[in-house]
Amino acid sequence: MGTLEISHLSKRFGDVVALDDMTFDVRAGELLGFVGSNGAGKTTAMRVVLGVLEPDAGEVHWEGRPLTLDTRRQIGYMPEERGLYPRMKVRDQLVYLARLHGMSTSDARASTDRWLDRLGVTARRDDEVQKLSLGNQQRVQLAASLVHDPRILVLDEPFSGLDPVAVDVMSEVLREKATEGIPVVFSSHQLDLVERLCDRVGIVRSGRMVVVGRVDELRAAGPRRLVVEGAQPASRWTAGLAGVRVLASDNGRTELELTDGADDQAVLRAALAAGPVRGFGDRRPSLTDLFRDVVSEASP
Numbered sequence: 093m094g095t096l097e098i099s100h101l102s103k104r105f106g107d108v109v110a111l112d113d114m115t116f117d118v119r120a121g122e123l124l125g126f127v128g129s130n131g132a133g134k135t136t137a138m139r140v141v142l143g144v145l146e147p148d149a150g151e152v153h154w155e156g157r158p159l160t161l162d163t164r165r166q167i168g169y170m171p172e173e174r175g176l177y178p179r180m181k182v183r184d185q186l187v188y189l190a191r192l193h194g195m196s197t198s199d200a201r202a203s204t205d206r207w208l209d210r211l212g213v214t215a216r217r218d219d220e221v222q223k224l225s226l227g228n229q230q231r232v233q234l235a236a237s238l239v240h241d242p243r244i245l246v247l248d249e250p251f252s253g254l255d256p257v258a259v260d261v262m263s264e265v266l267r268e269k270a271t272e273g274i275p276v277v278f279s280s281h282q283l284d285l286v287e288r289l290c291d292r293v294g295i296v297r298s299g300r301m302v303v304v305g306r307v308d309e310l311r312a313a314g315p316r317r318l319v320v321e322g323a324q325p326a327s328r329w330t331a332g333l334a335g336v337r338v339l340a341s342d343n344g345r346t347e348l349e350l351t352d353g354a355d356d357q358a359v360l361r362a363a364l365a366a367g368p369v370r371g372f373g374d375r376r377p378s379l380t381d382l383f384r385d386v387v388s389e390a391s392p
């Protein structure tokens with residue numbers, strides 16, 4: 093199993109620049125979370141990988157070679173606009189899709205039944221897709237991306253609209269596929285989930301991949317954050333501190349950002365001078381914090 097390499101993709105729709113020299117890779121056996129604001133270019137990038145959209149420039153390679161029609165058939169894709177036939181029965185539809193990807197009828201049936209069972213929709217297998225709830229349609233859509241035993245997984249917002257149990261099942265399946273050695277990339281706005289699940293995260297802004305790495309690496313690269321409990325109000329004791337910015341201050345809890353060279357002991361001394369301090373320590377930024385930092389860097 094090889095790496096999926098997305099190199100220097102550019103794509104415009106009229107005046108809109110959807111992709112602007114986007115480059116990143118998805119390694120064999122990893123789960124990559126693809127995050128970014130609405131309209132940042134995630135869906136466009138995924139559609140280019142799948143080959144349903146031609147880029148203006150750039151290339152996609154897998155195992156060191158450009159993706160061909162044949163290798164693209166080995167991608168399991170979950171589109172954002174769910175692409176099932178509403179009037180077709182669940183099982184028939186999955187068998188049909190697996191056959192379309194070259195599976196024999198008996199393999200297609202076996203694989204369909206296995207995935208329906210795994211995703212908890214066996215009881216609905218003879219129902220038309222349109223009669224299923226949205227969450228169950230989504231489970232079927234995931235089954236559709238997996239039924240042909242893909243060697244690459246590209247999933248556009250697979251978690252949106254799922255109940256917590258379905259989120260767990262979906263997470264488990266994606267993790268398992270990565271463990272099998274498949275490159276797995278999925279987009280999501282549920283950053284807590286991405287943080288928990290992914291090996292690496294890529295943050296997209298205005299068609300460019302601006303940051304990519306493990307969440308702990310991204311954290312280490314950002315400014316240090318401190319939490320001080322007690323010593324209110326913060327405005328009274330933080331004003332004279334060099335390199336210190338107040339991020340939030342309420343209910344006796346102050347969050348600070350320290351730029352290079354700021355002295356945490358000076359912060360503690362200033363806080364103590366203002367009143368009793370009950371808590372003092374580092375605050376690990378969440379992926380949501382990191383995302384906000386990256387997105388706000390864009391503002392002038």
Ligand SMILES: Nc1ncnc2c1ncn2[C@@H]1O[C@H](COP(=O)(O)OP(=O)(O)OP(=O)(O)O)[C@@H](O)[C@H]1O
Pocket residue numbers: 105108109110128129130131132133134135136137
């Ligand atoms: N077929 C199209 N025609 C015209 N503009 C398009 C088309 N597809 C995408 N765009 C534009 O390209 C930009 C990127 O859109 P894209 O759907 O890739 O973003 P996204 O990151 O997936 O957003 P979201 O998180 O909202 O799903 C947007 O400005 C969008 O309006």
